[in-house]
Amino acid sequence: MAAVRTKSAPAAKPASRTAAKTASKPTLSRDQEIAAYREMLLIRRFEEKAGQMYGMGLIGGFCHLYIGQEAVVVGMQMASKPGDQVITGYRDHGHMLATGMQANGVMAELTGRRGGYSRGKGGSMHMFSSEKHFYGGHGIVGAQVSLGTGLAFANRYRGNDNVSLTYFGDGAANQGQVYESFNMAALWKLPVIYVIENNRYAMGTAVSRASAQTDFSKRGLSFNIPGEQVDGMDIRETYAAGLRAMEWCRAGKGPYILEMQTYRYRGHSMSDPAKYRTKDEVQKMRTEHDPIEQVRERLLEVWKVSEDELKKIDSAVRDIVAESAEFATNDPEPDVSELWTDILK
Template structure:
């Protein structure tokens, strides 16, 4: 009887151990699974939260400094669109490259460019990425494979196509990401680029950031065809549309697209449906849309708020951890603003440097 009792106790203990093990495994899985079909980790979500928040706070500070007269010229803010570049960047390889339009501060930060250097360039200082000569729309980082902001609508598309062609010609297993807006898709040079990319199966993803307005004109008023991801059909370029207010959805669609392009399928069009909260530029009062429209997007679809809710609801992070990230981001942006204001202005002789690829 004693032996049977011991065996029963052992069996019960073993069962309890297996039960605890199953519970532990279930708890561990809950830290990495999404409600739905997509998997992610807590660390990934916290990183996306930090990256998007950095872009948001940086742009808010840039808007402040513009209002104070510390930033001159044109300045186009990315507030509201943070999930687009964050989700796509999360799906890229280090060797992949990027070219963007004039609304490009967020792309620079997402590529890993230092906030101090970006802010210093906005203020036209020597410590900026283009040594104070490029300003908001024209700074570059070869080290981070970021080939600019470009001020002319659609001008970055043939440039990006050329960069992607060079990568293929050199035998690199890289994908190029060319960002353009909904207003640029009606430009002739965009279709010339589509034709060349399709003809030579160039490894490029054309990312159309559809924020619904080209300056003050809605897509419906400017485009006969509003399904912009289908614009490459005449050239045999496939396309897909993603929810640009959800960083996870952007990332997942981007991963599928990149896999095809890197596998040799040729160019692809990725249209992301997003929304900018501010005007086209700092001088735009945005009277072409109602305050209620903007508020509805902020309250129901804000990409940062949605991710924060996902993290907290699924117990993938604590409120204290998010507050810590908030403080860290605030410090980074404050330091960047201070650096930009204290950095020296470029010497006039700087006008003659970097004009040619090699010195004459």
């Protein structure tokens, strides 16, 4: 979703708690806020439906939901331009939708159907769309980092103006290949933004118990890669940080690290009861920092958008998700001959 550059938020004195909180924050236009609200809501509703379908046995294998982290990828996509690539790990449905991949195709792939983006053979963790410049979806922890660095190398080699957005989590940040990639990216000044989605728990272990350096924005210092910590629950912050990082990369200055401090509301995967944290902790994040509710409050209080208009957006999103579920349960399974396609000999 490309950035929409329109008028900034009004400079009038804040008249409410919500408006007061926006005073010192980067601002988005009314149109940008509405677009961000819709995109994040689509991801949220899609993931909720995917969770339901997994529980019904319609989705097999692993299923890692993105609920709570929506502002990260939506903000970065708002700051990007057509041609920029996206690559990520296995918590990837949100990234697919944010790049413009259709909900029908994503859900169909989750259920192993012919109309899925990998023709039903990849499932949750292995979907691709060259049309949308989305390169996975990778099940091996940290594997996408070296691949995303390779995408940036291709951009430099071809002399284009594209940037590789390479996402990985706080757990993957401790993998060795990440630092090999950092070294090459810095050495060759590759246009890659390393987006570390720090949702605080890796697979199930708190960051403080697994990482000697918990400030992930500093992970590139020994390679002279600049980094910053970003409130990954606030779409304004992720968008503004994305613009800064994009400008750095497009200017030929090399890689950039963004540590997005975010939070997942569900377990690591659908099979994880997440007993390593309290319900109060999760509820506090939902109540005080939910990325979608923050935008909703601003739309109502700052931009004076009506409840009816927001209900229409929600209804339209629910219709898209319902249609995707219907399509995914009625689409035929792949023909047996599909087993022999896309095989390298």
